[in-house]
Amino acid sequence: MKSAVFYNRSLNHVGEEVCGDHFQSGKTEDSKIMVMSDGLGSGIKASILSILTTKIISTMMEKGVGIEEVVSTITKTLPVCKVRGIAYSTFTIVQVFNDGKTKIINYDNPRVVVLKRGKIFRPNYQENTINKKRIKTYEFNLEDGDFIFVMSDGLVHAGLGNLLNFGWGIDDIEEYIEDLCKKTRDIKEIVDNLIELTNNYYGFEPGDDVTLVGIQSIEKPKTIIFTGPPLDPRSDNEYAEKFMNFKGKKIICGGTTGNIISKITGNNIKIDIEKNKNSSIPPHGDMDGVDIVTEGVLTIQAVNKMISCCKDSMYDIKLVHYDSCNGAEKMFLLMRESEEIHFIVGRKVNVIYHNPLLPFEMSVRSNLIRELASNLERLGKKIVLEYC
Amino acid sequence: MNLKICVGTTCHLLGAPSLIDAYEKMDPKIKKSFNMEYATCFSACQNQYIPPIISINDQLFDNVTPESLKKILIEQLEKGE
Numbered sequence: 001m002k003s004a005v006f007y008n009r010s011l012n013h014v015g016e017e018v019c020g021d022h023f024q025s026g027k028t029e030d031s032k033i034m035v036m037s038d039g040l041g042s043g044i045k046a047s048i049l050s051i052l053t054t055k056i057i058s059t060m061m062e063k064g065v066g067i068e069e070v071v072s073t074i075t076k077t078l079p080v081c082k083v084r085g086i087a088y089s090t091f092t093i094v095q096v097f098n099d100g101k102t103k104i105i106n107y108d109n110p111r112v113v114v115l116k117r118g119k120i121f122r123p124n125y126q127e128n129t130i131n132k133k134r135i136k137t138y139e140f141n142l143e144d145g146d147f148i149f150v151m152s153d154g155l156v157h158a159g160l161g162n163l164l165n166f167g168w169g170i171d172d173i174e175e176y177i178e179d180l181c182k183k184t185r186d187i188k189e190i191v192d193n194l195i196e197l198t199n200n201y202y203g204f205e206p207g208d209d210v211t212l213v214g215i216q217s218i219e220k221p222k223t224i225i226f227t228g229p230p231l232d233p234r235s236d237n238e239y240a241e242k243f244m245n246f247k248g249k250k251i252i253c254g255g256t257t258g259n260i261i262s263k264i265t266g267n268n269i270k271i272d273i274e275k276n277k278n279s280s281i282p283p284h285g286d287m288d289g290v291d292i293v294t295e296g297v298l299t300i301q302a303v304n305k306m307i308s309c310c311k312d313s314m315y316d317i318k319l320v321h322y323d324s325c326n327g328a329e330k331m332f333l334l335m336r337e338s339e340e341i342h343f344i345v346g347r348k349v350n351v352i353y354h355n356p357l358l359p360f361e362m363s364v365r366s367n368l369i370r371e372l373a374s375n376l377e378r379l380g381k382k383i384v385l386e387y388c
Numbered sequence: 389m390n391l392k393i394c395v396g397t398t399c400h401l402l403g404a405p406s407l408i409d410a411y412e413k414m415d416p417k418i419k420k421s422f423n424m425e426y427a428t429c430f431s432a433c434q435n436q437y438i439p440p441i442i443s444i445n446d447q448l449f450d451n452v453t454p455e456s457l458k459k460i461l462i463e464q465l466e467k468g469e
């Protein structure tokens with residue numbers, strides 16, 4: 001099953017506290033919806049306009065209203081400046097279905113950039129006038145590794161009056177993206193690169209709000225986490241097999257759990273002393289066939305703490321290099337890249353956890369996992385929990 | 389000689405980091421005879437051993453402190469000679 005992952009960044013018009021562009025995502029049972037709007041002007045008024053536009057569109061679509069009806073409603077609602085004849089806010093809607101079918105509707109934003117198999121792709125479109133507004137509709141299939149970039153005109157005009165006489169321009173931006181995608185397939189890296197360059201072209205004083213949304217289609221990424229030994233040691237083999245055969249990232253969370261899997265698979269756990277210096281949580285290690293082996297409850301507590309600081313997205317926490325992260329941070333990053341997270345939670349408890357010498361706030365593993373699962377669901381992840 | 393320091397949950401909470409620190413600061417003349425590794429849980433704490441726990445050539449030592457660590461290493465070296 002395909003899944004669209006996205007990453008967006010914005011720059012505020014110089015001197016403004018808020019961005020006049022807004023981005024909103026949503027989902028229906030069989031699709032993901034991404035909406036971007038550029039409010040006329042900049043600052044608080046523009047911000048309110050763009051927020052209203054994206055909220056109305058994404059809410060209507062999530063409630064099952066068809067995209068055509070949504071467009072008809074919003075175009076009736078959107079005012080147009082009587083003096084300049086331009087809309088009070090623009091919008092671009094991208095709807096990606098689970099089978100890869102994609103619909104893009106663009107009103108007054110720059111052309112959407114699409115890359116198919118690394119090459120610029122110009123899908124055919126239909127142009128209609130709805131409630132006096134010219135709307136372009138594109139339909140095509142999004143495949144693994146394809147990219148879509150939605151941007152506000154602040155990006156297209158980057159450098160205007162500064163480093164580039166006529167602004168960056170959509171054609172040059174398209175070519176730049178095509179070249180960049182040869183060097184990296186990481187959507188965050190690509191968007192960050194373009195935003196930084198835009199900021200540079202503006203001399204770090206953007207003359208307009210800038211928003212760039214990068215969308216990538218990938219096979220629905222999944223992660224499985226095995227934490228805690230099964231209550232009945234006779235079922236160790238069964239769960240170890242389930243874990244190792246899982247198609248996705250694999251995390252072992254717990255030393256005893258790691259020992260069980262190590263014994264069954266014959267693969268050793270290697271803990272790199274140098275990589276674990278200066279960590280506030282116990283060290284983590286590697287095992288062949290597994291992405292990471294961490295300690296158990298303290299690591300889960302640390303991950304929970306990070307996730308509870310995330311308001312809307314796991315990208316709220318800035319972590320740079322995976323290799324320099326501790327066990328909890330690596331676990332966080334692996335989960336961030338996944339749409340679906342499976343837990344195998346062993347119910348065997350180490351009796352020493354009740355020792356009064358240990359911190360009183362040490363929660364039982366299953367409580368911590370329940371809290372983690374709930375936080376992850378809040379952030380849009382699908383969770384599958386299995387106890388053993 | 390193989391020295392393993394357990395870095396599991398309870399050993400970590402009850403002093404493993406200070407053992408690791410003590411080992412790093414130890415006299416190189418003692419350290420050169422040991423190959424030190426971190427180990428994931430010996431499961432010894434469930435069998436009445438008191439954390440933090442280390443093993444030397446698979447022999448377990450419990451309730452280790454930074455002070456007693458040095459003593460244990462020297463004793464093992466002398467036994468081995």
